[in-house]
Amino acid sequence: MKLTSSAFVDNGLIPAKYTCDGADISPPLTWHEIPSETQSLVLIVDDPDAPGMTFVHWVVYDIPPTVKQLPEKIIGSKNIPSGGVQGKNDFGNLGYGGPCPPSGSHRYFFQLYALDQKLSLATGASKSQIIREIEGHVLGKAELIGRYQRQH
Template identity: 70%
Template structure:
């Protein structure tokens, strides 16, 4: 499976538009080569360079297997029109919360998982709940890394 964005390439800077210094909207994501047997897809976006812990920016799960993209500016609602569910990020909100590092350049890992089942989780699940529910059900995963440093 391959994950990419038309907004930035892997290991390149995430445009300001998708950060707290800009409009703080989600970037467009596109994937393909979904394996046979995939029931749903999950997305986890986090920052391992955050001080003290890995900071979670976006969680989306139970994305239908017929979906091959998340367009720019996904609404910050609990359930998307296609039935996908958004978890709570570490900002305490549903949906996407853009990069906003306190200092230096941080890396943002966009991780996509093809799963052989739907996740039986309440709306607003945490990253740890999603990871536990996915255990043993990941067919394949893909990753896109973006970087960002605050504007001075």
């Protein structure tokens, strides 16, 4: 599986427009080489460099396997137009919350999981709920890392 963005390269800098210093909109994402048995996809975006904990920026689950991308600027609603349910991020909101590191350069892990089932969790599920549910059901995983440091 491969996960890419037209906005930044793997291990590259995330443009400010996708952060709290810009429009704070979700970046465009594209994936391919999904296993043929995939029943749903899960996207988790988090920051392991956050002070004291891994900070969750975006959770989307039950994405249909026919969907091959998420366009820029997915709004923070329960469902996304192409299919998929949005979970709650650590800002306490549904949908995407962009990078906003308090200090230094942070890494943001965009992780896409192919599953052999749909999760059917309620809207607003947390990353921890999803991680529990996907255990034993992951057919493949792709990762894209972006970096961001605020210009104070």
